[in-house]
Amino acid sequence: MSKTFDTSTPSPASTLDAKIHYLFQLADNALIMGQRLCEWTGVAPELEIDLALCNIALDHLGQANAWYEYLVEIYPHPTDVDQLAFCRDEHQYYNITLTELPNGDFAQTIAKMALFSIFNYYLHDALRKCPDARIAAIAARSYKEIQYHRRYTSNWILRLGDGTDTSHERMQRALDIVWDHAFEAFAPSPADRIMHQHGIAPDLEQIKSLWEHEVHQLLHKATLSIPETGFTGYRAKSDGIHTEHMGYLLAEMQYMQRRYPNLQW
Amino acid sequence: MTKEEILDILQQIKDPEIPNLSVIELGMIRDVEVNAPNAVIVRFTPTYSGCPATTLIKMEILQRLKAAGVEHIEIVEQLSPPWTTESFSPQALEKLRQAGIAPPHPHHKKGEDPPSLGIPCPYCESTDTKLLSAFGTTACKALYQCNSCGQPFDYFKCH
Numbered sequence: 001m002s003k004t005f006d007t008s009t010p011s012p013a014s015t016l017d018a019k020i021h022y023l024f025q026l027a028d029n030a031l032i033m034g035q036r037l038c039e040w041t042g043v044a045p046e047l048e049i050d051l052a053l054c055n056i057a058l059d060h061l062g063q064a065n066a067w068y069e070y071l072v073e074i075y076p077h078p079t080d081v082d083q084l085a086f087c088r089d090e091h092q093y094y095n096i097t098l099t100e101l102p103n104g105d106f107a108q109t110i111a112k113m114a115l116f117s118i119f120n121y122y123l124h125d126a127l128r129k130c131p132d133a134r135i136a137a138i139a140a141r142s143y144k145e146i147q148y149h150r151r152y153t154s155n156w157i158l159r160l161g162d163g164t165d166t167s168h169e170r171m172q173r174a175l176d177i178v179w180d181h182a183f184e185a186f187a188p189s190p191a192d193r194i195m196h197q198h199g200i201a202p203d204l205e206q207i208k209s210l211w212e213h214e215v216h217q218l219l220h221k222a223t224l225s226i227p228e229t230g231f232t233g234y235r236a237k238s239d240g241i242h243t244e245h246m247g248y249l250l251a252e253m254q255y256m257q258r259r260y261p262n263l264q265w
Numbered sequence: 266m267t268k269e270e271i272l273d274i275l276q277q278i279k280d281p282e283i284p285n286l287s288v289i290e291l292g293m294i295r296d297v298e299v300n301a302p303n304a305v306i307v308r309f310t311p312t313y314s315g316c317p318a319t320t321l322i323k324m325e326i327l328q329r330l331k332a333a334g335v336e337h338i339e340i341v342e343q344l345s346p347p348w349t350t351e352s353f354s355p356q357a358l359e360k361l362r363q364a365g366i367a368p369p370h371p372h373h374k375k376g377e378d379p380p381s382l383g384i385p386c387p388y389c390e391s392t393d394t395k396l397l398s399a400f401g402t403t404a405c406k407a408l409y410q411c412n413s414c415g416q417p418f419d420y421f422k423c424h
């Protein structure tokens with residue numbers, strides 16, 4: 001029998017529910033980004049890239065850990081970080097679908113990471129100034145790391161976009177594949193709205209215009225074209241409705257905790 | 266036990282990734298409170314979010330203080346203000362160099378890529394060096410090579 005996990009409802013009934021859902025959004029984004037990046041360990045195109053992707057994966061896992069630790073403290077039932085990270089069912093994860101997309105080739109990983117880290121950069125820049133001291137502290141530390149992620153991936157977008165014909169073509173194709181999923185970040189979930197009303201979460205419209213400005217400039221400089229935006233109604237962040245890729249990711253990520261409940265290293 | 270005695274014990278705990286620097290010299294200990302002779306609160310700040318040394322260091326703090334007879338030990342994680350390389354003492358910078366790690370460079374702005382050239386080699390002091398990889402052996406370091414003596418070396422990134 002698989003373990004089921006009691007978690008907040010998709011439509012937060014109280015401020016605490018909204019805060020819990022909001023923290024899950026932050027934690028799950030970091031966890032799933034980290035999990036995906038770990039898949040590159042040992043098989044990246046170059047040793048330097050391997051080191052970079054592993055280090056960035058570790059940053060994300062560390063950030064996820066800090067958010068889950070906070071969740072454990074305010075959670076209505078006794079729980080722990082491992083339970084939250086590894087023992088929920090698919091519909092109880094509130095990461096944006098961009099983070100769960102397969103790595104694809106190196107260009108696709110870079111496209112995904114760049115669009116995510118530019119969003120994450122502006123989000124954490126706002127959160128580190130928010131009135132919730134704990135959120136601000138975690139965001140302030142994460143922000144320092146995200147600056148590196150943003151810079152690293154932007155540099156690769158430039159190098160591949162403005163590189164050879166092949167690298168340009170593959171970078172463009174990668175962007176076209178992941179593009180629509182980035183916009184889920186800017187569609188406010190009920191938790192985003194409530195946290196914004198409480199002055200904790202930033203206005204996502206504002207984050208979006210900062211993101212668009214930076215991404216458009218970056219793509220222009222990299223001689224890449226801005227993909228046409230298609231479907232943007234993904235609802236993993238608000239309702240836990242994921243792409244078909246999430247189940248496979250969770251099957252691998254949760255295997256140990258599900259097979260050996262409460263295991264300790 | 267006095268605060269000084271506790272600090273002396275903590276001074277012996279090294280970061281496993283930088284074995285000649287103590288957690289105090291690295292600025293990971295924010296404060297120590299001795300509330301009763303046998304009750305100590307250690308305010309601890311981790312470096313990077315995903316630093317794998319954090320758990321190990323906390324365990325060692327517990328073990329060492331227990332061995333010294335402290336019965337009630339509380340390690341409080343203090344995230345704010347976030348850890349920064351600016352809190353390194355001049356002695357800590359010198360010790361980094363002795364360990365073959367180039368210390369954070371004043372021209373390297375936080376959040377920017379490490380400079381591609383000119384980080385002084387910790388072995389021969391030459392500035393004819395080049396960046397090999399912005400991410401090195403651990404999250405806090407970048408990898409360089411010295412063109413004068415040929416030695417590859419770690420650089421502790423400004424953070």
Ligand SMILES: [Zn+2]
Pocket residue numbers: 386387388389390391411412413414415416
């Ligand atoms: Zn040298």
